[in-house]
Amino acid sequence: MGTWCAPCVAGHRKLDSLQAQFSESLHIWAVSYEETSRVRRFVEKQPATFQHVRDEHELLATYFPHRIIPHAVLIDPSGQIRSISAPEDLDAFTLQAFLSGEEPRVAQKQDRIGFDPLRSDIFERSGTEEEAFTLIESLEGLPTLSIKGLGEGLKGRRLTLINYSISGMIREAMDLGWRRFQIKEEEKQALEEELYTLDLIVAEADSDLLRTQLFEHVQTHFGLTLDTLRETSKIYRLVLEDPVKRAQHAAVNPEEAGASGQHYRSPAAQLKDLADYLEQFGIVGAIVLPETETDPPYPMDFRFFPEDVATFWKALEALGLGLRQEEAEVTRYQVSLKKEIASPKLF
Incomplete structure (x- = not known):
């Protein structure tokens, strides 16, 4: 599991409930590659009744190879793997059948292990293509x-x-x-x-x-149509509260730039960039609009722990920023399929 991975966090809560239901017959271990201090902090805010293990050298990955997390493996008392699935596909009915000796009736997870899409080219482009x-x-x-x-x-x-x-x-x-x-x-x-x-x-x-x-x-x-809708909606407004803190933030290495469910880093970002991140990653659960789109870009290193809301507000404050809830007119879009196209053909 990863503390930055939203499906993992959701699966963590579900597995805790299942562990409580089958406390005498089921033993769950959550395996992570993250630092022990990070996992410990997560568990302090999201306590669970099962064990957490750090696989520092990723040895378990050689026995249970996978590409997508969360990754749930069911092992019977004899040590035989009976099922590999996503935690969301496990429920009390499935586990009860498994513990009774029946074959688990759950969709099997088939990760594509031997292919790295970041290194291998699925489409085998030569690099000479113009378009x-x-x-x-x-x-x-x-x-x-x-x-x-x-x-x-x-x-x-x-x-x-x-x-x-x-x-x-x-x-x-x-x-x-x-x-x-x-x-x-x-x-x-x-x-x-x-x-x-x-x-x-x-x-x-x-x-x-x-x-x-x-x-x-x-x-x-x-064959899509896109209709524009103007609506009044509750939003968050990202505002500049302390210009001094905003301007004095430490530089960010361009090689460390990026975003995840618990950080946004950029060597030069405006309010609208952080607002886009907060909205598109679902961090605050609402549309986020910047106070201005003409502010000068500054380095931005925004890090927090999703399970600890206080760290989110502290990270904003450290940047000299704040969020204000208000109502505003926003543009939404309705995406529709044209009726004459029922089954798009691939090429």
């Missing part, structure tokens, strides 16, 4: 993943989306979080649950051009 667009079915055993500029000569010109929904592709193209979109109930299966893998190369190294062409290709290929 390209390819759409294929989902790739079993790989996570949802966005890869930019993979391959010699393609930096800034290429975007690969692995196991993305249609709505996810549109969000990527528009650089907006899911709260900015509405989808009809009857179209959620097609737009949110069916997954595809896409590869796009554009003629120039330009992030705006990549997003524009991604939007055009996806909209045209799947």
